[in-house]
Amino acid sequence: MKRFDDKTALLTGVASGVGRATAHRLAAEGARVYGLDVNVEGMAETRAAVEAGGGVMATRDTDVRSVAECHAAVAECVAEFGGVDIVGNIAGIASQRHVHQVTEEGWDQMFDINVKGMFFLTQAALPHVLEAEGSIINIASNAGLMGQAYTVPYCATKGAVVNMTRALAMEFVKQPIRINAIAPGGIDTPLVHNFEIQPDVDFDLMQPYMGFRKASSPEQIAGLFAFMASEEAANIHGSIISADGGLTAS
Secondary structure, three states: OOOOOOOEEEOOOOOOOOHHHHHHHHOOOOEEEEEEEEOHHHHHHHHHHHHHHHEEEEEEEEEOHHHHHHHHHHHHHHHHHHHEEEEEOOOOOOOOOOHHOOHHHHHHHHEEEEEHHHHHHHHHHHHHHHHHOOOEEEEEEEEOOOOOOOOOHHHHHHHHHHHHHHHHHHOOOOOOOEEEEEEEOOOOOOHHOOOHHHHHHHHHHHHHHHOOOOOOOOOHHHHHHHHOOOOHOOOOOOOEEEEEOOOOOO
C-alpha cells in the first residue's frame, strides 16, 4: 500500500515549481490529483508527466481570485473523484517594490492570489475534507515570520497565511481534520528565477533574509508536504513548519 492510495488531493499552482513537484510526489504515492492553475500549458505538461509515470491526474483552468471559481473547482473535483482528502494551497505570487512604488492594483492582486484564493478554496473544500478526516496544507513563507525590506505586500500576505492557518486550526481543533502550513525560504523555482530586484536597493537591508544555505528544491518541499499530509503526521495540527535552512532560527 502507498501512503495515499484511494486519496484525492486538490492542489493549486500545479503548472510549475512546488505545485508541480507536489502533484508528482502525491501521485507517485497513489493519490488521485486534481490540479488547478491559470497556466494551462504548464498544467498540461505537469499532467502529462504525472500520467507518464503511471499516476492519475485531472486539471482545471481556475483563477483562485474568483470565489465562484474556487467553489466550482471543488465541486468538479468531487464530481470527478468522489471527494477531497487533501488540499494544497500552493499558488502564489511575489514581487519586490519600494513602498512608494506599490500600487493599489499590485496590492490587491497580491492579496487576491496569496490570501483570498487560499481562504475561499479552503472554505469550499472544508465540508469534504471534514468528511474524509483529511488535511489542509497552506504554503506560507519565511516572509510571513520576519520583516523583509522591499517586499511589504508579500510579507503582509504571508503573515496573513500564517495566522489564517492557526485560526482555522483552532476553529476546527475538535474536528477530525488537520490544518497546517509550510514556511519555505528560497526555493529553486520560476517564481524565484523571475523575481525582479529593484536597481537601487540597499543590499545591507536584504542580507538578513538571504540566508546562509542554498535554496531548497521543489522536490524537497513536496517531500515535506507529503509527510505532513500523511498519517505519519497525525499529531501535527495548527503548526507552521519552517523549511528555510535556518533562516528564521535566530
